[in-house]
Amino acid sequence: MSFERVAIIGLGLLGGSLGLAIRENLTGCTTTGYDADPKTRERAAQLGLVDSVKETASEAVADADLVILCVPVGAMADAARDFAGSLPAGAVVTDVGSSKQSVGEALAAALPDHTIIPAHPVAGTEQSGPDAGFASLFSHRWCILTPQEDAPSDAVAKLTQFWEGLGAKVEIMDAEHHDLVLAVTSHIPHLIAYTIVGTASDLEDVTRGEVIKYSAGGFRDFTRIAASDPVMWRDVFLNNRDAVLEVLGRFNEDLSALQRAIRNGDGEKLHELFSRTRAIRRSIIEEGQDDARPDFGRKDH
Amino acid sequence: MSFERVAIIGLGLLGGSLGLAIRENLTGCTTTGYDADPKTRERAAQLGLVDSVKETASEAVADADLVILCVPVGAMADAARDFAGSLPAGAVVTDVGSSKQSVGEALAAALPDHTIIPAHPVAGTEQSGPDAGFASLFSHRWCILTPQEDAPSDAVAKLTQFWEGLGAKVEIMDAEHHDLVLAVTSHIPHLIAYTIVGTASDLEDVTRGEVIKYSAGGFRDFTRIAASDPVMWRDVFLNNRDAVLEVLGRFNEDLSALQRAIRNGDGEKLHELFSRTRAIRRSIIEEGQDDARPDFGRKDH
Numbered sequence: 001m002s003f004e005r006v007a008i009i010g011l012g013l014l015g016g017s018l019g020l021a022i023r024e025n026l027t028g029c030t031t032t033g034y035d036a037d038p039k040t041r042e043r044a045a046q047l048g049l050v051d052s053v054k055e056t057a058s059e060a061v062a063d064a065d066l067v068i069l070c071v072p073v074g075a076m077a078d079a080a081r082d083f084a085g086s087l088p089a090g091a092v093v094t095d096v097g098s099s100k101q102s103v104g105e106a107l108a109a110a111l112p113d114h115t116i117i118p119a120h121p122v123a124g125t126e127q128s129g130p131d132a133g134f135a136s137l138f139s140h141r142w143c144i145l146t147p148q149e150d151a152p153s154d155a156v157a158k159l160t161q162f163w164e165g166l167g168a169k170v171e172i173m174d175a176e177h178h179d180l181v182l183a184v185t186s187h188i189p190h191l192i193a194y195t196i197v198g199t200a201s202d203l204e205d206v207t208r209g210e211v212i213k214y215s216a217g218g219f220r221d222f223t224r225i226a227a228s229d230p231v232m233w234r235d236v237f238l239n240n241r242d243a244v245l246e247v248l249g250r251f252n253e254d255l256s257a258l259q260r261a262i263r264n265g266d267g268e269k270l271h272e273l274f275s276r277t278r279a280i281r282r283s284i285i286e287e288g289q290d291d292a293r294p295d296f297g298r299k300d301h
Numbered sequence: 302m303s304f305e306r307v308a309i310i311g312l313g314l315l316g317g318s319l320g321l322a323i324r325e326n327l328t329g330c331t332t333t334g335y336d337a338d339p340k341t342r343e344r345a346a347q348l349g350l351v352d353s354v355k356e357t358a359s360e361a362v363a364d365a366d367l368v369i370l371c372v373p374v375g376a377m378a379d380a381a382r383d384f385a386g387s388l389p390a391g392a393v394v395t396d397v398g399s400s401k402q403s404v405g406e407a408l409a410a411a412l413p414d415h416t417i418i419p420a421h422p423v424a425g426t427e428q429s430g431p432d433a434g435f436a437s438l439f440s441h442r443w444c445i446l447t448p449q450e451d452a453p454s455d456a457v458a459k460l461t462q463f464w465e466g467l468g469a470k471v472e473i474m475d476a477e478h479h480d481l482v483l484a485v486t487s488h489i490p491h492l493i494a495y496t497i498v499g500t501a502s503d504l505e506d507v508t509r510g511e512v513i514k515y516s517a518g519g520f521r522d523f524t525r526i527a528a529s530d531p532v533m534w535r536d537v538f539l540n541n542r543d544a545v546l547e548v549l550g551r552f553n554e555d556l557s558a559l560q561r562a563i564r565n566g567d568g569e570k571l572h573e574l575f576s577r578t579r580a581i582r583r584s585i586i587e588e589g590q591d592d593a594r595p596d597f598g599r600k601d602h
């Protein structure tokens with residue numbers, strides 16, 4: 001009933017973690033892998049991220065019943081075309097990209113005769129590359145599938161079972177809605193973090209040394225996010241433009257209102273917002289999506 | 302040579318941590334404490350945050366050689382006036398507030414005949430209240446002193462020694478410069494975090510449940526900061542208005558430039574910034590100001 005031969009294309013944080021998670025959780029499932037970068041292939045083989053690292057994408061998918069694309073969203077179409085000629089007829093193709101409308105369209109165009117079920121495990125760290133992977137990355141995290149309406153239901157069921165086998169919780173969602181939700185919960189937070197870290201390093205009157213020394217006042221949390229993979233994130237913003245600009249517009253309105261409140265000394269407005277936002281943190285902790293300990297349980301406590 | 306009788310006014314996260322840190326690190330130093338909230342006084346006594354909780358601020362400072370104000374920056378002046386009549390002539394007065402120009406002026410006006418050395422330990426968590434305190438809060442963190450030019454150098458030296466005794470590193474700085482540096486490393490990050498959490502909870506097309514479920518994509522980091530004490534942060538923005546508005550102006554310019562880059566599909570500009578911001582994270586970790594482990598070493602890894 002479930003997938004038995006999984007090909008992973010792209011062996012960075014996500015691809016590597018998938019290989020390790022499959023080995024740890026899915027008995028009887030074998031993995032092949034490929035990465036366009038020869039150094040990453042070599043390192044992935046040393047680390048044993050998959051059962052067998054192949055020299056070409058075509059070799060990696062040749063015997064697969066599930067292919068998972070783990071490359072930046074802007075590289076999905078090329079990666080798919082690279083192995084299109086060798087893909088077995090019945091293989092299901094999926095991915096782990098952070099934007100889903102553009103990826104769904106790109107993969108459908110590159111592989112018109114195959115079953116494609118776009119997916120997005122909402123999990124990751126600020127690190128990247130083959131050394132960053134670990135088997136529990138998806139545990140207790142949500143994985144969103146965005147199949148087209150005409151996608152075969154048995155393939156959707158099998159992919160659901162696959163992700164649940166890795167410890168994830170699965171949700172089915174419309175691709176357009178996914179892109180809006182993730183713009184809020186992931187893309188805009190990254191954009192803002194990148195921006196403020198850039199702003200801080202460009203100020204003339206505050207040295208970089210000062211920014212670093214006094215980062216424990218809040219700034220250091222933003223630098224973690226702003227250390228994420230630059231190519232992955234460039235592609236996210238280029239491929240989820242409309243939703244990102246829409247949410248950014250709302251954020252800018254809200255920030256302008258607070259800016260006015262500060263200028264006018266309107267403490268009541270500030271206090272009202274600052275009180276309201278605590279409830280969301282509590283819910284996130286109750287739902288098991290973050291660590292309840294102060295400062296995320298950083299080691300200095 | 303060092304302080305022997307320390308009065309702590311305000312027994313929340315900062316005041317409570319100070320009491321515990323003094324007991325753990327400074328042999329021979331006794332502490333008294335007071336909080337305007339009777340429940341906090343009761344809880345502080347149960348927890349033993351200070352050697353003796355007093356029923357009035359005047360009693361708490363009556364025999365002190367150092368008084369540390371640990372109340373929101375907007376409450377400093379009233380808190381100081383409350384005990385002004387009972388303050389021993391030679392006592393040094395300091396504080397832990399996040400803005401320093403306004404606090405320095407307020408305390409100088411309230412206590413014109415005393416030595417005042419404003420201070421700001423750059424440390425804290427998103428939690429607040431007497432139960433949130435812990436003795437190691439200041440360990441390896443920076444504490445910034447902003448004495449006036451005419452402040453007695455022996456008092457500055459003693460306060461430096463005091464903070465170093467609690468495990469902190471001490472820097473002397475001009476109050477105006479402090480307020481600009483902290484606007485960057487602490488105040489604006491908090492303002493932005495509060496804003497995006499507010500924006501997310503106000504969207505019509507994305508439910509609060511979705512925001513919570515998919516928060517591991519980056520948003521959850523912002524909710525930690527946006528769970529900080531509302532009164533403390535209201536006061537910070539009202540009392541560091543000029544520096545906050547100045548840095549916010551720069552942030553808005555930078556964000557607008559990125560917004561244009563996204564709209565125009567300018568991947569090169571996005572990639573350039575996203576690559577540059579990684580270096581700051583590395584420096585913060587090298588300087589011991591954050592945890593190097595992915596995701597801050599949250600427990601799910």
